[in-house]
Amino acid sequence: xxxxxxxxxxxxxxxxxxxxxxxxxxxxxxxxxxxxxxxxxxxxxxxxxxxxxxxxxxxxxxxxxxxxxxxxxxxxxxxxxxxxxxxxxxxxxxxxxxxxxxxxxxxxxxxxxxxxxxxxxxxxxxxxxxxxxxxxxxxxxxxxxxxxxxxxxxxxxxxxxxxxxxxxxxxxxxxxxxxxxxxxxxxxxxxxxxxxxxxxxxxxxxxxxxxxxxxxxxxxxxxxxxxxxxxxxxxxxxxxxxxxxxxxxxxxxxxxxxxxxxxxxxxxxxxxxxxxxxxxxxxxxxxxxxxxxxxxxxxxxxxxxxxxxxxxxxxxxxxxxxxxxxxxxx
Ligand SMILES: NC(=O)C1=CN([C@@H]2O[C@H](COP(=O)(O)OP(=O)(O)OC[C@H]3O[C@@H](n4cnc5c(N)ncnc54)[C@H](OP(=O)(O)O)[C@@H]3O)[C@@H](O)[C@H]2O)C=CC1
Ligand SMILES: CC[C@](O)(C(C)=O)C(=O)O
Ligand SMILES: [Mg+2]
Ligand SMILES: [Mg+2]
Numbered sequence: 001x002x003x004x005x006x007x008x009x010x011x012x013x014x015x016x017x018x019x020x021x022x023x024x025x026x027x028x029x030x031x032x033x034x035x036x037x038x039x040x041x042x043x044x045x046x047x048x049x050x051x052x053x054x055x056x057x058x059x060x061x062x063x064x065x066x067x068x069x070x071x072x073x074x075x076x077x078x079x080x081x082x083x084x085x086x087x088x089x090x091x092x093x094x095x096x097x098x099x100x101x102x103x104x105x106x107x108x109x110x111x112x113x114x115x116x117x118x119x120x121x122x123x124x125x126x127x128x129x130x131x132x133x134x135x136x137x138x139x140x141x142x143x144x145x146x147x148x149x150x151x152x153x154x155x156x157x158x159x160x161x162x163x164x165x166x167x168x169x170x171x172x173x174x175x176x177x178x179x180x181x182x183x184x185x186x187x188x189x190x191x192x193x194x195x196x197x198x199x200x201x202x203x204x205x206x207x208x209x210x211x212x213x214x215x216x217x218x219x220x221x222x223x224x225x226x227x228x229x230x231x232x233x234x235x236x237x238x239x240x241x242x243x244x245x246x247x248x249x250x251x252x253x254x255x256x257x258x259x260x261x262x263x264x265x266x267x268x269x270x271x272x273x274x275x276x277x278x279x280x281x282x283x284x285x286x287x288x289x290x291x292x293x294x295x296x297x298x299x300x301x302x303x304x305x306x307x308x309x310x311x312x313x314x315x316x317x318x319x320x321x322x323x324x325x326x327x328x329x330x
Contacts, residue, residue, distance in 0.1 A: 003183070004181065006181075007179060008176045013168055013172060019165070021044045021045075023045075023079050024048075024072070025047075026057060026063075027054065030082075030135070033173050034058065034063055037169075037172045039142070042172055045064045045070075046058045047066060047069075047094070048065055068094035072098035073098040078095055078099075078103065079129070079169075080105070080112075087117070102159070103124050104127060108129065115286060122156060122158065123158050126156040127153065127162050127165065129169050131149070132148060132151065142174035148175060149178040149179045150175030152167060190283050194276075208233065209313060215229065222315075226318045227322070230315060
């Protein structure tokens with residue numbers, strides 16, 4: 001089925017400019033949305049607890065910061081951009097008591113709605129504007145006059161105007177410069193979790209670490225291994241980003257292309273695809289969400305242990321040293 005795509009000409013920025021927006025959280029996505037909406041002429045306030053480390057950063061940028069409950073009470077569009085695992089409590093304690101009929105509750109990712117952790121009342125519009133990229137790039141692209149593509153979805157539409165509101169919001173953060181696709185909370189949540197686990201974060205990190213280990217365990221210099229399997233990834237991915245896999249194959253040597261065509265499927269073979277299918281199954285049946293919520297509630301012991309192990313991987317040490325010698329990385 002063809003997707004519906006929207007661009008700046010399809011969006012009415014005036015819709016979001018006529019509303020009062022609360023951005024709850026000022027991290028990767030929160031700072032990008034708050035600053036770009038403000039620069040698009042939208043009335044924005046940021047909601048953060050009195051003790052939040054992010055308060056000073058938002059205030060330095062000239063944004064008005066209030067508590068999450070004050071922000072929810074003032075605003076009629078409330079975008080939750082706190083960590084997914086924190087959203088249920090923020091909703092119950094700060095947002096729900098301040099929701100008025102006709103308000104709109106927005107998300108940057110569908111996790112809490114897809115898995116039933118937040119259940120807003122039926123007279124509140126519920127929608128999603130999910131950029132397909134990290135928040136710091138969402139902001140950088142906006143400032144450079146470009147944009148990161150966004151997905152929009154509508155879960156509850158009490159006044160029949162929620163899709164236009166979501167599209168207007170997406171335009172306010174630059175998404176409609178690149179393209180906005182209409183989807184559902186279910187599709188965005190399941191594809192986003194799959195993408196970050198199997199390919200974008202989990203898959204690529206494991207591929208790089210394993211490649212580095214194979215080379216260094218075979219006696220090659222860590223610096224050479226780092227340049228080969230990490231630094232050059234960006235340069236190759238830039239070609240894929242610009243021209244697809246075919247564009248990358250055009251630019252590399254025939255020798256590389258033959259190695260790619262014959263060896264790539266040996267590295268990422270049918271067993272890896274089967275593991276990807278299992279990972280997708282755990283996302284679809286709620287196993288991953290249940291595990292992640294329980295891990296968070298237990299104080300994240302496994303997350304912390306694995307993150308510390310990752311930070312101690314030898315590739316990080318050599319990478320820090322080499323990046324420190326590249327003037328443009330500072
Ligand atoms: N990271 C990304 O690029 C992307 C994220 N998303 C989605 O966007 C949402 C936000 O993720 P992300 O930007 O990564 O989050 P971050 O972890 O970067 O930022 C979290 C922010 O929320 C604040 N916060 C923590 N607890 C509360 C609270 N109780 N009330 C108000 N604010 C709080 C933090 O403040 P403090 O500084 O005090 O800790 C911080 O400012 C998630 O739904 C995520 O899935 C979607 C697309 C991409
Ligand atoms: C790829 C990770 C992501 O889904 C994103 C930046 O799009 C996230 O949750 O941070
Ligand atoms: Mg994503
Ligand atoms: Mg994600």
